[in-house]
Amino acid sequence: MEHFKNQPIPMLIRQATIHDLPTLLQFEQGVINAERPFDPTLIPGAINYYDLEMFITSPDVELLVAELDGELVGSGYARIKPSEKVYFNFDRFAYLGFMFVSPQHRGKGINKLIIDELKEWAKAQGLHELRLQVYADNEGAVRAYEKVGFCKHMIEMRMEVE
Template sequence: MKVRDLTLDDLPAVLELEHLLFTDEAWSEETYRGELVDRSGTRRYVAVEDDGVLAGWAGLSAVAGQGDVLTIGVRPELQGRGIGSALLTALLEEAAVRGCAEIFLDVRADNDRARRLYERFGFTAVGVRKRYYQPSGVDAIVMMRQSRPGEAPARQGVGT
């Protein structure tokens, strides 16, 4: 398993998986292109390869000491093999380098597997965004993790 930067060359695989994983709530190609060529320096996207295949990807926004996990996706047939943990670890390491004291994320209220992953990494629920995901109308649970700048992320939960 290899963690590396996500590139524009990865877009076809990301978009295929994005629609498989997130269906009607998937990000568009235009959104990803905009994120990957963002020149503000506030974004970082990483990917995991497994035997030369894009296994998953994730993105972070970091501004003024606050990080936001923007997206995490793992190929369905490879879930449960630590890819989500590797991606989240990479994002938390980047957030620490950028001096983020707080990291936030939104997770679907019905995505128990993802919520358990985030909880293992020290995230706690701090709010709810009612009917956030559209068109499904599923609530988003807002989660936050506090850390000290330079702190290494907790690595827990192998197999996620």
Template structure:
């Protein structure tokens, strides 16, 4: 069964909330690589905001949302301290936020499909760089990003220490 990706719709909010909750429950019972916290991030509010801003995308397998991310021309403040491969204004950069794959669908290439989609979308929009941050211990996600030719740039503090999340790695993929 193939996976296709489309923009998120308001009718997806319930299913996205469940995906986030399932991922957070799984992380609480296993190793919480992503550092997400149920009820804090990501939540239904994050999904609804992404849908309202028209920048949330969902990966669908069969009739189930199995993954999602948000693309914005905006970064976290800590990105400004990094020495990126190319000095660009954010109209030429897309930042990947809230990158998730349902734990029941991990290791099926869905993360790579989402990243490929982001790259194609960036090309269509004339964007020159994809950027993201990842919690420093999130080895599964780091593996996916590096496998998809994202390059490590720096490690920064995003100001989330109150949640026990101090260091985040920044990655970038230049689009040619």
């Protein structure tokens, strides 16, 4: 168990299980709803980003949840991916995603606890590179990732052709 922000409430960061799926599916919709304002290319209506059941069972994915007093309050995963370019100085990396903290628990360091555990998992897999994607206009998320050590690297741009 971990404590966050010097508060006495025990925070447990653990691997997700199949029993966590109903809550994880709600978290996924939370991620999607938070990202919709930043992405006009998302189709309207219900969508899913992740194959959460596969993430739970795959040896190449570490899906973690944050649990506070028996309630799931956050999530995140690291997935081993091959390098996109032959000229990178790494052949595999850990891609992080599904970073979600329940609104009432944001700002308490939960995201950092999850990322720290994912970083340790990546090291144990022999990986030396972590990557993630965040919408450039999502300033709060950008600041949160910078706060835990990520730095801006490449900006992907888009244009709609009419």
